[in-house]
Amino acid sequence: MKGKKRFKFSLSSAAIIAILSSIVLPTSIYAADENGEDFSLTIMHMNDTHARVEPLPNMVTAVKEVREQKPDALLFNAGDVFSGTLYFNQFQGQADLALLNMMDIDAMTFGNHEFDLGSSENGHASLSKFIEGANFPFVSANVDLSADPFASGRVSNTFTEEAQDSTVYDGMVKEVNGEKIGIFGLTTEETLMTSSPVDAQITNYKAEAERAVASFEEMGIDKIVAITHLGYDSNPAVGNDLMLAEQVDGIDVIVGGHSHTQLNEPTVVTTDENGAAKDPTVIVQAYQYAQYLGELDVNFNEQGVVTGSSGHLIDVTQKQADPEALNTLSNYKSEVDAVSNQETGAIAQKPLTNPRLTDSNVSVRANETELGNLITDAMLVKAQEKMPEVSIAMQNGGGIRAAIDQGPITVGEVITVLPFGNDPAVVQLTGDEIKQILEYSVRLAPEESGGFLQVSGMKFAYDSTKEAGSRIVSMQVKTGEEYVDISPDKSYYVTTNNFTAKGGDGYEVFAQAYADGRVQDLGEIDWEQFRDYMVEDLKGVVNPVIEGRITDLLGADPEPIEPPVEEPNEEDPVTPDPNEETPDPDDGNDQEENPGDKPQEDPKDDNNPTDEDKNNQDDKDSTPPPSSQNNEGNGSNSGGSIVKVSDDKTSPAYSGSKLPNTATNMYTYMLAGAVLLAAGVVIFIFKRKKAKA
Template sequence: MSYRTKSYRQFIATAAAATLITVALSPISNAATPEFTDVSKRYKEAIDYVVSKGAKGITNTSFGTQKFITRADAAILLSNVLELNTEHAPNSGFTDVPARAVQAVNALKAIGVTAGKTATSFDPNSPITRGELAIWIQKGFELTGKTNLNFTDVSERYQTAIETLISNKISEGTSKTSFGTTKLATRGDFSIFLQKSASVTGLDDEDYKLSLMHTNDTHSHVELVAKRATTINEVRVRKSEPLLIDAGDVMTGTLYFNEFQGKAELKFMNDIGYDVMTFGNHEFDQGSSNEGHQWLVDFIKEAKFPFVSANVDFSSDKLFDGLQEIGTYSDNPEDGKIYNGIIKEVNGEKVGIFGLTTAETVEISSPKDISFKNYIEEAKNSVKAFKELGINKIVAVTHLGYNDNIEFDNDLELAKQVDGIDVIIGGHSHTLLEKPTVVSEGKAEPTIIVQTGEYNNYVGTLDVKFDKNGKVIGQAGKLLSVKERAEDPTTAIALKPYADKIAEIQAESIGVTAVEPLNGARNSVRTSETNLGNLITDGMLSTAKTINPDTVIAMTNGGGIRESIDAGDITIGEVLTVMPFGNTLGIMNLKGSEIIDALEHSVSQAPEASGGFLHVSGMTFKYDSSKKAGNRVVEVNIKGEDGKLSPLQNDESYIVATNIFTAKGGDGFDTFAKAYADGRVSEPGFTDYQMFINYLKTFETVDPKVEGRIIDVSAAK
């Protein structure tokens, strides 16, 4: 379904200072008021403007300047001025709207301007008050502003809207102490409100504007997709040909992926109508499985949109044969194909879009035969390719991280080092950028960076204004809360079979009770010992001992623990949400010195969060985060069969359990990768969540504690 409007309607902020631009309204060359005999000088400019937007008089000779305006007429006029996409706005549900106003009312409800009088009544024929119009205009034009009011007739309901109109000099009160909130609005006054609002927001500005919607790191949170659909449709009613872009990590993180292997995520991306996507590291999580990347191949082939990836080379994996157009920047991309970049025509101008994925994927996922090129070099190549094609509006869709590990890649560094990128739509670091970041220092042209956080909580919007040479001269971006929206009915119906299956899985108890909440919060498990990390590693050690009784230590990366478990009955659904990746057990034979190397890597970024932070069982260790990375571990002790601790010996060999992801070097554990390459790792095949469930079932209740297995002596001081 197409959601296209006639022109751009969002105010723009300057790229350098992110402050509002006020643009004078262009004069109307074909004034239409001479036929009207009731239009005084005060109203002439405003009524000229609204007539140019489709307003009509009440007769051929009278505009009805002093007549009260009905709710239906006000809706039509506001919708016309905003140039909303009325044709495709969802049905409002109101049963009393006359045919002439149905589309306008549908659109105004879709963008949150009005909720009607009741769920089924709009009350179209009643005159509208000045207070109600203030709300409509403030919401319709998305105006902001504050001022002190001296009016005595402004209740809390109208406070924000009237403050906004007064601060933007769109309206005045009917007296020094009264706004006239409950007075009926006239057609002339409403015309002034509309003309001044259009002037303040630069509605008729003729510079080229590009509207983008973006998501990232949704991680299979399909439960919110009906609300996401509403959010996106709302933008499509407002904006002119907005592109919808995803910056990767669509997959893994909830039961929806465990159960449906990407099919649920893809269905709704297709239904909602994404324009393009790049790959996140988690799109490669199953490369080491028996089927390899088959599920990703199926996802790509069935997508109703293309993929962009300038620095990922799929050519060594035969499963992707025929899917990647290497080195191609296509102006006619096919759905279900991978390109370096694509070219989209938006509002009559061409926009280049290319993709990048973090090279850290090799360490934090399982890409196997898929390789990653230098992101800076490939970004420069992409910009050059677009420029040679005459394209000067360029968007990078990246899964690099906003300010992630500079050893690999991040968006800030990309913006600094590569000229010619106008917008970076980012992901990977789960950064919640409430306002866009503008990188301009030392650059010929500014670069705008946006990112929406994580887990489908927000849809980002970005409006960018360009001069005739393709240089960014203005921007306005914000995040729209998905959870605050109502569910799109059609999407909700389509979601129900998936949701019902997930609810069935979630509800199945494993017959064990948690006395206290088990802490798997992202910022906890990536920085410190937690009771859940202890319980998981205890379970790994217990299982490993049944295979190799000499196993004395278990370790697992904090990045593999994705959620907490509430106190009370523990369900299968909760466990699968904590461990969504299906990692299997690996048993390593390591020297004590290698264990210390791994622990040094584990705490190398402390106190900053790291997915490689190790939780442990069968041992304790202390480190000092104030010391230089690589020299932080100050004490390591191994727990014997008698429960007593004894110092780790560098030259002694130890049998260590972990998950196969880290055993192969995931999260940067090069020491483990060397042991794997040396053949010192066995793979008995036990899946992490099943091991954990089996271990939990040996108890009726669990009450693990944080017991000093991992101590930062610097923090302790």
């Protein structure tokens, strides 16, 4: 099995014992040391606060309470302080920093969103200011800011035992109760695609982690913590915490972020990527938005191998806000409150309701809504700006939280509609997977479900009277100005929020796609996408309508698409029966116009569900053409194939044109032949009578 890399010294009895102990099964390794605990370390951790400044006074209280019980506890921040609320738009990290500085953080790593402003006019000036004002150090072994014109002066690309605040290191050493802890950071390489690192260099996580472990071991350190912003189980193409634990030997604890994963208790990895036993690696992550403070207790034996751990998440919303922190927050909150009332520049042409079945016949969680269409249109357009191949957008109805009043739309309204600040993502799905997703979306219809999906770039019809799981009747994706059937085996790129993309609301298909590495973060914030779409793409004129994107057939058969008119074939002429009477146009037996006699018109009113149903047919030739239908009861001779032509345009035989010349000529020839035959018979009889006489 894999174990800690050992230092250069002669084999002592302790070393021999260590070697022998490394042979036992992982379950034995991860048991308490028979001689008692050699060293216990407490780690507090937080991640992905995303400018949620207002819960931070509660976080300050939670941190203080832990330290009252465990004064030597360390506190790590796994990144993504930047982006998500008006606090960031207004103060670009300074409001957060004022409160973080009250927590005595021991180290922080960079999240991908820390680089969001890199391509702006001022580049990483805000990030540099954040670093300079921090009363804690930063660590990231695979991020190099030394070429950045703003932050370069704060960079020391070393592994140091004398870390200073306001400085970025590859790694650092922290001493706790006489034991040295090696601490390094890692940031996802996905940052290169989802954010704007510009002059920041971001290198391979695995190679840099191996370098960090080797550096600490050379320094004689055998207890190593990685603070990562890779994601617990995120895109394997760029690495994640589970992969890091399996691939890089020597890491004892991974304090993670990026995937917003709620690990209520630690995950312990005891096998490598090949399934072979290895020393345990403990992984923790504390969800998102400053809702939780993680607390981990981890035990090490004399050789620096983890022998046990326990951990949990502290719900900070249940804590009283720290008074001093509240006072600090007030300096920023008043300005943010004022900004929330500012107009975005977009104007709602009518009220955009967010109905629920408690006060309406329709619901955002059970029906297509105007606001749902607006939000998903924004998602689709903004996703296509980064990935043109994206063709569909999906938004869970439970994530749309408020209505928009008619008139000028304020920043506060936008954030109230989409208050979670979710990261939009793109998921690669097959047509069959999309069908499974839609089946799950409508499984409870017409009852409400928070997972009911509003959509853009596609439309679908379902039947809520059918059994759940077998309700989808048709589904099309918009291609140009037309809708075409979604093919089960074809791949499609779908944008949704990261909550849904990871399987939120119970979407197993999305969860599997996430596990397969088919989910890519776009590096955006949903409410900002929404605001920018209304202002930039709609030019401020906001007037969405119901378009029939989602249709519940309610047990009715979808209307067939009418086949085109079949013109008479000159090679198979229709010959009139001279003995056939012309049917009375007022005869009660006459049928209404045959659906097949008139070409299907392209519906112009997208709000008409009947027209929508017509466009949702997979088989356009489901209705037999008139020439193949039985003509009994429509004036035909039941014993022959001759149909009387009528001027009655409601008659099934009416074609809108005169009888072909070939039929007319044939009639003339037959009549002349009959006359000649009759004359011949008369002459023959006359001659016979004359001969007998």
